Amino acid sequence: MTTLVLPNVWDDGSAALAGRAGAGAVATTSGGVAWSLGRPDGEGLSVNDMIAAVRRITATVSVPVSADVEGGYGDVAATVRAVIDAGAAGVNIEDSRNGELLPVSAGSA
Known part of the structure; x- marks a missing residue:
């Protein structure tokens, strides 16, 4: 069994530190990115x-980056395309709002 550890980064500096520490991949934290700016x-x-921010992070590290992009900013497909164009290898979208789990159909906008 292989375990994947994704350190959460919030800017290019934290991404650089994670990369130098040997991270095989990193993930952004939407809260951390927002708070750092x-x-x-919550969008x-x-x-x-x-x-x-995702573009700055992906330009800083040579490992895959998974980007947390909140709830998709209204147009999930366009947001995912933009994140991939910014260099991310993966994307995660919120699955809840105000503490309530969203139905699967909410992702098919």
């Missing part, structure tokens, strides 16, 4: 600012 978690950061 002075915005609240308090604009989609363009989130994509720019």
Whole structure:
């Protein structure tokens, strides 16, 4: 069995540290990215600012990056395409809102 450990990073500096420490991959934390830019978690950061942060992080490390992009910023497909274009290898989207699990159909917008 192989275990995958994804250190959560919030900017290019934290990504660089994780990479230097030997991380085989990293993941962004939506809250950490937002807070590091002075915005609240929960899509308090604009989609363009989130994509720019992902781009800075992917440009800093040579390992795969999985990006947490909140609830998808309204247009999940466009957001996922932008994240992949920014260099991410994976994307995760919120599965709940206000503490309630969303139905599977919520992801088929």
